[in-house]
Amino acid sequence: MITGKNTIGNQSSASGTATFKTFNPVENKQTPWVFHQATTDEINQAVQLATEAFQLYKNYSGSRKAEFLNTIADEIEALGDDLIHTYVAESGLPEARARGERGRTMGQLRAFAALLQEGSWVEATIDVGQPDKQPLAKPDIRKMLFPIGPVAVFGASNFPLAFSTAGGDTASALAAGCPVVVKSHPLHAATGELVASAILKAAEKTKMPNGVFSNLNSSGISVGQELVMHPDIKGVGFTGSIAGGTAIYKLVNTRAVPIPVYAEMGSVNPVVVLPSALKEHTAYWAKQYASSITNGTGQFCTNPGLILGVKSEAFDQFIAALGQEIAQITPTPMLHPNMLKAFEEGIDQVVSSQQATLVGAYNGEAAPNYAKAKVLTVDAQVFIAHPMLHREVFGPYSMIVQCDNDAQLQAAIESLEGQLTGTLLGNAKELGEKDSIVEALKEKVGRLIRNGVPTGVEVCAAMHHGGPFPSTTNAKYTSVGVSAITRWVRPVAYQNWPLELLPKALQNDNPLKIYRIVDGIHTSNTI
């Protein structure tokens, strides 16, 4: 049952008078539930409890935190179809997506649990002391990673599960040893409440300290603003728009004590089509890309919003084929009427600039809140001269840039802002020959993809889902995959510390059996 209340540690709370509802885009009407926006007092309580919980939680063993994360996954599953139906009602996304995203969310939690069980993620580095070294004794120095403290996580509109309440930011912060205060996304507050209840159940079952997790409702920006400015919040995870993420980043930078903001924001995910990809695979790639552009109604951070190629008969054929494919994609709902409005306004701005021409669009009728996919094309010279054409239009849309030659293609790539991904379609021989184009693309992105589509981000250790600004605020960190844990930690070194008082990860007999760097050597041996 949805109560509409905030979750402040192990209590439900609805002391505020401001309320809001979520919206069912398929039925084109509000959902039945009434949510109470968190008050300043409730925000402060949540952070206060998180700060107290941190004193205990930060010292819990990897096994104990792993048990917590695994139990969260179990409890999310135990929510059953209630969660699926609520997700579908609040997002307009199909049930199969809901089930897939639930599986991904549980998989992420379990992946972090496995990382904790293995234990080497703390990057234990040891230089054994040499008290008799001449002319000076060499001190014994040992460092490892420790959690930074309570973290604020912003739920994302487009991933009500995998990038929200118990999503990658929350899972990675809890894994690191940081309590989490979630600012729930206003578009799916009921989904958020259900997931919060699962986290709370897991916290109780595994005897976690009260305050290790809280969930705050909010319909506007004030709750998030207050949360990130709270002096006891030590880090921020955000997934959303460039405007939203940049605003939070700038606000946080006004704090007396700066804290890290890991905002994963917009990206047009450029795709470079090389001639070798078009020799035999024109129809294949046209179909693949029509599908990738419209997948999830185009509401993915890795949506391919930009396709670049050198003018040729084959490229013309690809463009025509993609246009035909796009025209056949039946509209699907966007997450909210406001998103459809922003999508249509975004395309209108491009069209009314009279710089780009239509390649293909769905031309039939569409139900309210359903988006008609569209692909436009522009000459590279015009594209380079008009940064407005570089912007992400969130939804089922892509822009094809036609270049005169490789030099102009490279110039078009160099004119781009930072991106999450960059894709090259072509055979290995051609990739090897066009290394300056590959290199130009690499400088702009966090992940290079060959012969694929950017949508679909594998959750694994080698994944890097993060790129130069404005795709993120910090290109050094990923928000997908187990490396995301490193966002919430900092190293502390112990010098000449009593061996028996060192954390287990730094002890001579290596009781956790982890990989460490000892006197410069990677090893899991004892000392």
Next chain:
Amino acid sequence: MITGKNTIGNQSSASGTATFKTFNPVENKQTPWVFHQATTDEINQAVQLATEAFQLYKNYSGSRKAEFLNTIADEIEALGDDLIHTYVAESGLPEARARGERGRTMGQLRAFAALLQEGSWVEATIDVGQPDKQPLAKPDIRKMLFPIGPVAVFGASNFPLAFSTAGGDTASALAAGCPVVVKSHPLHAATGELVASAILKAAEKTKMPNGVFSNLNSSGISVGQELVMHPDIKGVGFTGSIAGGTAIYKLVNTRAVPIPVYAEMGSVNPVVVLPSALKEHTAYWAKQYASSITNGTGQFCTNPGLILGVKSEAFDQFIAALGQEIAQITPTPMLHPNMLKAFEEGIDQVVSSQQATLVGAYNGEAAPNYAKAKVLTVDAQVFIAHPMLHREVFGPYSMIVQCDNDAQLQAAIESLEGQLTGTLLGNAKELGEKDSIVEALKEKVGRLIRNGVPTGVEVCAAMHHGGPFPSTTNAKYTSVGVSAITRWVRPVAYQNWPLELLPKALQNDNPLKIYRIVDGIHTSNTI
């Protein structure tokens, strides 16, 4: 021969009209050389050359960059006594310190060269693809670290060699594959020019691209400001005051595209004296700390500026003994008359607040620019209530905080800002018993030291020289030790990339024989 010119790539340049001189604090007069401040054109030229050099330098092998770094070390040594005498003239520091710091600087360069030769620092992480996996193929994903681009480095006043022109920031950035533009410290521009000439010679000998290094003279703040705001500068390394570092950090945050600023700033390096340390070692610790407080005329970022303990007869004896030791420390010169002025004003502010009382001070005469060491003491209640007393006074000075009990000691620690180091004097048994005090200190610092002095920062893999704000702008990174290289890189992942086109570190046969994480396992095996 000192020319007073800027080093812009492989050219000397002095196109500006603004000039300045450095100062010999021992002789209390200006040095003979005239330095030309870099103009806007010269700054732009240096960054332009660095950007061009990056296109080549970023792809150089670890061996080739190692050869460059080792040759820089050789060329610094080849400067011989010229460098030592210039260093001493511009800093007032003794010749032994100059020779020691030269050795440290060369050692750092060689340590990074060894790191490059070993090669595992790129954190190669590989998840091998499973094209036949059901229900979906698992893509092949491989990531490693790549350099971010040209880096601006600010020379530090207090380490004319080890934290300046070819110091840790420059060495780590060059090791990472990033060209460096140094803003030379105005107090030791001649030392900087000599070291720059050594780097230039090494660059020529090892055939590095023109622009891999530049050195800009500057007497004020404008050159540094222009440099960090240049759109092609991708990162900043700084060592200096909280005011200076914070100003640069705030300025950089106004850039359209934010870049990382690694500023290592001020710290009072709290030292907690536990009763067990005072039983037998009062005289020993008093002597050790009198020496640490006045080492290098107190001009170290790890200077112990704060000593805390619980009131007792033994603590009174320690305070008295430290006061007596301090009174016997013969004054030594500060780096510049302005630094002595700031030191004296800082102490005057504390004294005139009438909150603290004198424990000990050198009472004899001192030559111009020579600093008289001083130790004050204050009651913990007063200390906690007056943040002014928490501030670093750069120079041979420390404040002793007297606490009523352990709870107040903990409260005093919790009232502190972030610090580079925290030290505990005491036996292992007592450390184990007072874990809440240890834990409180740990939350404030980047390095915990037992039974030692904070001055003297070992250069090794396990060192962490970085702590919570304001001791640094980013507590996740160190400026000492080989881990400092990670400040200048970001990961890029390759998805389904042709195996033969992957960087060597990611290839199946592991030609560099480095440690990698392959399918979650730490290994140096081939795939």
